[in-house]
Amino acid sequence: MKILVLNCGSSSLKYQLIDMDGENVLAKGLCERIGIEGSNLAHSPAGGAKHTVVSPMEDHSDAIRLVMDALTDPERGVIASTGEIDAIGHRVVHGGEAFAGSVAITDEVIKAIEDVSGLAPLHNPPNLTGIAACKAVMPNVPQAAVFDTAFHQSLPEKAYLYAIPYELYEKYKIRRYGFHGTSHRYVSERAAAMLGKDAKDLKIITCHLGNGGSVAAVDGGRSVDTSMGFTPLEGLAMGTRSGDIDAAVIPYIMDKEGVSAGGAVSILNKKSGVLGLSGVSSDFRDIESAADGGNARARAALDVFLYRVAKYVGAYAAAMNGVDAVVFTAGLGENSAQTRKAVCSYLGFLGLTVDDERNAQRGGEFVFSTDGSKVAALTIPTNEEIVIARDTAELFA
Ligand code: AMP
Helix, strand or coil: CEEEEEEECCCCEEEEEEECCCCEEEEEEEEECCCCCCCEEEEEECCCCCEEEECCCCCHHHHHHHHHHHHHCCCCCCCCCHHHCCEEEEEECCCCCCCCCCEECCHHHHHHHHHCHHHCCCCHHHHHHHHHHHHHHCCCCCEEEEECCHHHHHCCHHHHCCCCCHHHHHHHCCCCCCCCHHHHHHHHHHHHHHCCCCHHHCEEEEEEECCCEEEEEEECCEEEEECCCCCCCCCCCCCCCCCCCCCCHHHHHHHHHCCCHHHHHHHHHHCCHHHHHHCCCCCHHHHHHHHHCCCHHHHHHHHHHHHHHHHHHHHHHHHCCCCCEEEEEHHHHHHCHHHHHHHHCCCHHHCCCECHHHHCCCCCCEECECCCCCCEEEECCCCHHHHHHHHHHHHCC
């Protein structure tokens, strides 16, 4: 069975074609600047060289057609015809309270995704555009939606309710949803497999630390708390997002800076985090090298970031009344030994001890706690695409 995995942004489309017999990625690529001048597609067949096609793409349907051309190209293609694609799996950011798992896309599902689009105005509309484009270009291929929020629908009420008038939850569905669910699900399942245990018997804290970041508490295989909230703004300090902040700061910024509510939230989303604190960059590699070079604000930005990750791990150990494993994933979690070590240095009270040699490994999955550590520490590269492909394959098997 061959599954096409799609992640559609407002002007971009990321794809992977995965052969589920052996779970091999046959090709992957990215269309950028869709609807903008200079649109292009970068296509990488497995084992072959990356190939860039510069071609106008007015909309996502044009992009899908170009992807199909690339996949079936006699020289660089990986399939003989689009008829070989058995199903399409879409990453959809927000499923609201309607979806606690992946679903086959029907007209009712599209309507339900539209209904919660107000909760993710930057993400759900392009996800829907991608679904419509596939329907137009490949009307007979079944499609599935895999939601970023679904894994966190198991949060108990005490974790998802904000302490605001209950009617605001009832009327507007203002509550914690959480994001990066597919990633937290994947790495928590892998952690259980690597430890040779059943996920049902484990309390795992997963730290997705990339440009956006979130921590999740996974008890018995179910997400019971997570740091992102109503939107991805809450929780950790991130590349450009403030994370947790006193809500009263927002009207204060509006007043002092003469900006609208949207303007103030935009400052918190786009100009804050380690970028805002350091004034150097939103990229953690730049921040780490500036801090190592003696830049005090870059050091402060890193300290704020690391301290908050550690606080969430401590809070979730309390929330679950224990923790068996802490997992690090995404750009920074997978690649920065320095970050892992610094977070774990706060966690000695849990009985977590790091083996520096193991932590210095690069690439792939590994345990980096000592043999005697009471809590296991693991690095696991995330793979949201394979989860989307597996769910899609299961729905249409
Ligand atoms: P992601 O959003 O998962 O792609 O992660 C992107 C972030 O990971 C960027 O801020 C990168 O700077 C950071 N990152 C990637 N590799 C490293 C590394 N070796 N050391 C520190 N940060 C890294």
